[in-house]
Amino acid sequence: MPTACLACPLRRRDIFTKISREEIEAIQRFKAGELKIEAGTPFLMEGSNSPQLFTALSGLGLRYKTLENGRRQVINFLFPGDFIGLQAGLMGEMQHSVEATTAMTLCVFDRSEFFRFFRSHPSRAFDITWLAAVEEHFLGEALASLGQRNGLERTAWALTRIYLRLEALGMLDSDKRCPLPYRQQDLADALGQSLVHTNKVLAKLRDRQLVSWSDGAVQIHDLKGLADLGGVEIESEIVRPLM
Amino acid sequence: MPTACLACPLRRRDIFTKISREEIEAIQRFKAGELKIEAGTPFLMEGSNSPQLFTALSGLGLRYKTLENGRRQVINFLFPGDFIGLQAGLMGEMQHSVEATTAMTLCVFDRSEFFRFFRSHPSRAFDITWLAAVEEHFLGEALASLGQRNGLERTAWALTRIYLRLEALGMLDSDKRCPLPYRQQDLADALGQSLVHTNKVLAKLRDRQLVSWSDGAVQIHDLKGLADLGGVEIESEIVRPLM
């Protein structure tokens, strides 16, 4: 029993732009179905020419690239509401792989319908471009973090960003505590630092009473302190469209 | 005397997708004018809410972010054909600054016309999204370079990428030699390494007979060797739309 777009629980969140009932119904018509993915399964591969686009409905995942030297760069973490597969949809093939970290539910759109949808729904076309621009913004910020911050700052940056995002999605368990089922290796690969060093930095953040991340959950102790260290402005998350 | 889009010399390059005469004329109507910028002038600032979008016609520039700690991350180098200001056009304000390194000529579009254009020309809307996706792809690649490669590899990566791009734009002076009027500091800020180290790495690349970059021009001595070191596939540059 797939979720009806009109009843989509994500859409109620302030982080997503509000659109009219008719517009939601148009998205519903574009929607080809729903897909459930098991934890640990890669579902888009670099170089693949996927016939589908997705919106994450629930669950967490990650996008990554594997380099010729065997190393892996995690491009970003995937949260509910993220639109996946635009590159394949436009440029023909994926430039990175995507896998589900936890079980995920995906909203599926057919690539073959994509251009038609784009043509008949200019506001949605606008939104998709908007999504791409938001993505570009975050990648730019990540680039700046990798390039210009040290291990401690980088890690603080990543954890605040993730926290703010999960908060905006209403995914906090309780008092500033939220699920974060990734491995330290995933964060290390995202931040371009070794697993060992990442582990030591996390210990330091814990010692400093800023955050602790263990057993698949982060507990923020001092959001302001963490954000300051990571150079993140605590403001409401960027409002973005939801497809 | 602004360039007529139909006569735009860039459009002849294979790196840009071919579109029909009518489509080009539509872009021409969207075009609000042309702007010449002096070398060294910033023309879009982080946080600014620019009423305009641009396409670089000639000259080179760079996009960068300045962090709260005072450090600068160069997001990428700007070449002719690049579309500039999409973030402000969509999300309201720029998330990075843009400046002209050499004198530049820009094609100007009014943001106020943007949505109308998007609506009335779905194929162009599609193209703009495509551009955003291409940008995202390159940022992902840059992220992987900063995160997973060492100084030598990173520098080799950057120089090959730049070379391939300039080649595709027909900007080679002569035998594998092309203008590259940036400072070493700019490259250092793009790669997230210190100026001193960048300088030493450049010396090493020169010693190894791979590339030499001096006096504002790069001379490639061994493209394959350089590309291998930088982990770059030498294939034709991604074909992209030109606005």
Place this chain on the structure above:
DNA sequence: CGAGTGATTGACGCAGATCAAGCGAAGTGG
């Protein structure tokens, strides 16, 4: 001719990589 800008080079120290070992929790198979 002095001042400013960018490239270059050497000396020194540290952040973070790499290596290695140990630990607890969760399978898994006999």
Place this chain on the structure above:
DNA sequence: CCACTTCGCTTGATCTGCGTCAATCACTCG
């Protein structure tokens, strides 16, 4: 139910790529 393996986390020891500091050189320009 107990060996045995696997996986992720943690911690210590050692080594090095790269940052920082500092000085010099070549140019350009007012």
